[in-house]
Amino acid sequence: MNTTTLPNARPITAEWRDFLALTKPRVMTLVVYTALCGLLVAPAPIHPVLAFTAILCVALGAGAAAALNMWYESDIDAKMKRTANRPIPAGRMDRQSALHFGVGLSFLSVILMGMATNWFAAVVLAVSILFYVLVYTVWLKRRTPQNIVIGGAAGAFPPLIGWAAVTGDVTLLPVLLFTLIFLWTPPHFWALSLFVRSDYAAAGVPMLPVVSGPRVTRQQIALYTLPMAAAAVAPWPLGLAGPIYGIAAAGLSLVFLLLSLQVLASKATEPAAMKAEKRLFAFSVVYLFAIFGMLVVDRWMLA
Amino acid sequence: MIEPNDDEVRRRQRSRAIVTALLLVAFVVLVYAVTIAKMTINQ
Structure with a gap:
């Protein structure tokens, strides 16, 4: 308190x-x-x-x-x-x-x-x-x-x-959308917390980079990206969305995965040098906007 | 908390009162519109 x-x-x-x-x-x-x-x-x-x-x-x-x-x-x-x-x-x-x-x-x-x-x-x-x-x-x-x-x-x-x-x-589609945001949140926030780590540490908030260090955080970011991508693409094979959404979701998730691998490979310790982390954080916002936008486009085109 | 001679406090209170009044009017219009919409659906 x-x-x-x-x-x-x-x-x-x-x-x-x-x-x-x-x-x-x-x-x-x-x-x-x-x-x-x-x-x-x-x-x-x-x-x-x-x-x-x-x-x-x-x-x-x-x-x-x-x-x-x-x-x-x-x-x-x-x-x-x-x-x-x-x-x-x-x-x-x-x-x-x-x-x-x-x-x-x-x-x-x-x-x-x-x-x-x-x-x-x-x-x-x-x-x-x-x-x-x-x-x-x-x-x-x-x-x-x-x-x-x-x-x-x-x-x-x-x-x-x-x-x-x-x-x-x-029904299943909104639950999948829930799951997508749920699994998107950790990589999104951990990318941010990597380059504002000193701020969280000063406030005593146990963010993952503060508690376990940047290496574990980068691994966790990459790990979470896999189920997140699966949740993003899932509506297509399950017949809940069409190919417009499916192809866009697969492409965007692939970019997300590549950026998270760049973060995994990064050894930067100073926030100023954390270009890969900043890139992933910025893209993660675009990713969610684009995925949801494509779902609406897909639904309306099929309708 | 209120300092009667403090012009800044008065200015803030005035702007808050105006925004609150505008929001209340917007709320009344919204409730009216929702009522009409629900009546339209039920017909």
Whole structure:
């Protein structure tokens, strides 16, 4: 818990921009995008207003989880360069405001989702918020280098929620999309944590490079890429997606695999020299955007 | 926490109040639109 004395003992009234910053808008982009793709590939029509509301609820839920994460982690954030300017550690907002904002937004997103679409989607949204806040932030992050592996499930929920908002159920395809993001998260974050290792070490967060060193981390990145690629391509042979998606997924996964092998071969120890790691991290974001985009294109072309 | 003479605090409060009001209006419009959409589906 937060025991650090914050730089500003009497934080001034937070601005609305500080509340917006609590929701981590940049992270939300990928969440909204994958939820939208899950919604678009679902095999049923949905009214555009309800589709918009469902995606808005996913965004609000993600924002709520991010706000609660920043509320709980303000002590860690204060110790890391990357996060020191967030509203709470920078002294622009008191912790209680962040807590109230996060809890309020959580309830709003779940109730609105239930009323606009269906209560199954609302329950999955609630589970994803609780998983991110309680399982990842409170339980795992400070205790185990597996924090990213299990916590990655929280970020894997959006396509499932998008699908459930349309159909009211979950079938094999959304589960495969969940699995893809779940297996994509470790290589994505470990590539990042390799070149911001000193930051995590300073904050005492047991990220894999801090605990086991860069060599083991590079091996784990390469290892996780294999099942991730299998999950990405699987919808094609299983008949859940067509060749447009299958070929794109295979090609993109091959590039991902080659970049992860470059990371495995890398011996760099200084962040400035970690070109392969930075390249993999940058590509991993493009990869997920492209895979989900191709799935939607494939579905709509076949339709 | 509030310092009455602090113009900066007042400015922040004012901007927060305006954004909150706009969001509330947007929420009302959204709930109205969702209601109409659900009625359209059920017909």
